[in-house]
Amino acid sequence: MAEQSRTTTAQENEGNTPVDENWCHTRMVVSKHCYHWTVHDFCSHGEKMGDTLESSTFSTGTDGKLTWRLELCRDYRYDEFLDRIPTFSVGLRLASCQLSHVDVDCRVSVLDSKGGETATKYLKRRFYPSDNVSVLLSDESGQYFDMSDAVSPDDTVTIRCEMDVFVGPINVPGEKKAIAVPERQLSSDLGQLFEDGKYSDVVLNVQG
Numbered sequence: 001m002a003e004q005s006r007t008t009t010a011q012e013n014e015g016n017t018p019v020d021e022n023w024c025h026t027r028m029v030v031s032k033h034c035y036h037w038t039v040h041d042f043c044s045h046g047e048k049m050g051d052t053l054e055s056s057t058f059s060t061g062t063d064g065k066l067t068w069r070l071e072l073c074r075d076y077r078y079d080e081f082l083d084r085i086p087t088f089s090v091g092l093r094l095a096s097c098q099l100s101h102v103d104v105d106c107r108v109s110v111l112d113s114k115g116g117e118t119a120t121k122y123l124k125r126r127f128y129p130s131d132n133v134s135v136l137l138s139d140e141s142g143q144y145f146d147m148s149d150a151v152s153p154d155d156t157v158t159i160r161c162e163m164d165v166f167v168g169p170i171n172v173p174g175e176k177k178a179i180a181v182p183e184r185q186l187s188s189d190l191g192q193l194f195e196d197g198k199y200s201d202v203v204l205n206v207q208g
Contacts, residue, residue: 028168033060035161037070042157050074057095060165066102067095070161071134077144087144090159091134094127101128103166108137110150111158118149 037055039045045053055070071091076084090108106123121137136143150157 025172038158086147093134097129105164107162
């Protein structure tokens with residue numbers, strides 16, 4: 001009689017295998033800021049084309065590692081009669097940054113003596129730490145503010161800069177340690193009761 005053999009392949013019980021849980025949140029960090037800059041005795045700060053004024057630095061980071069500066073540049077434009085009209089432009093410069101880049105939505109307004117807006121320019125741009133020039137704000141009419149609208153009777157210019165600063169995307173990873181589940185050994189434990197009566201309260205006597 002031929003001997004027949006059978007091989008049984010043990011399959012891993014998924015219920016007994018610990019599972020590590022990993023997760024990640026990706027988000028943008030958005031912060032809003034407002035900065036006011038008032039230039040007194042504006043007309044005495046130079047009348048040559050290209051004369052530039054710089055504001056003090058201001059921070060848009062809680063740790064002070066992201067700072068900016070506004071720049072005001074005197075210029076001229078010519079009207080239809082070729083008369084020279086005094087103007088100025090406003091630029092935004094990234095003064096210091098420890099990030100690879102930062103995205104900004106910026107809105108700069110010139111305010112009158114009552115705090116009302118007389119003109120507004122916009123800027124939406126990505127800045128890098130290597131940027132060493134200011135970026136001018138502009139709108140449909142161009143990048144220049146007319147001084148007739150901007151300079152108040154007491155010879156001051158007040159500029160309000162509103163910024164939305166976007167930092168990211170930032171990944172926040174996490175890990176939940178696995179909980180080892182004991183293997184199910186009920187069948188082997190029952191079989192052990194017949195081989196070892198140590199934990200059994202039943203005795204079987206068989207007479208043959």
